[in-house]
Amino acid sequence: MAAGDPPVLSFRVPVFNRGRNTTVRRGRKWHRVAEARLELGDGSLSAPIKLQTELKQFPTLTDADLRFEHDPDCRTVGGLLLVLQRLYPGFCAEEEVTLCHFRFGEARDD
Numbered sequence: 001m002a003a004g005d006p007p008v009l010s011f012r013v014p015v016f017n018r019g020r021n022t023t024v025r026r027g028r029k030w031h032r033v034a035e036a037r038l039e040l041g042d043g044s045l046s047a048p049i050k051l052q053t054e055l056k057q058f059p060t061l062t063d064a065d066l067r068f069e070h071d072p073d074c075r076t077v078g079g080l081l082l083v084l085q086r087l088y089p090g091f092c093a094e095e096e097v098t099l100c101h102f103r104f105g106e107a108r109d110d
Contacts, residue, residue: 016104020068027098030100058095
């Protein structure tokens with residue numbers, strides 16, 4: 001990746017909804033990142049996509065916050081907690097997380 005290229009969002013479960021998607025990441029690394037490329041199921045990268053990010057404390061999350069989560073196992077707070085604890089050893093339910101919202105699989109107007 002050349003300097004200035006958007007960072008790559010990798011996924012344990014690279015399945016996406018058509019339209020709006022959300023992925024939750026530990027900490028602040030992805031907060032305020034405006035654009036990224038998605039690592040797709042076949043290992044290829046998507047074209048750059050716009051991100052909208054939101055920083056939250058894990059205990060404040062609700063199932064409604066996760067309704068567009070790309071991974072079906074993460075669409076409830078309890079399910080998300082189990083997945084984050086597997087992905088991030090030592091993750092606890094009091095931590096800060098970044099919600100990354102993006103659109104996928106739609107025709108582009110630009």
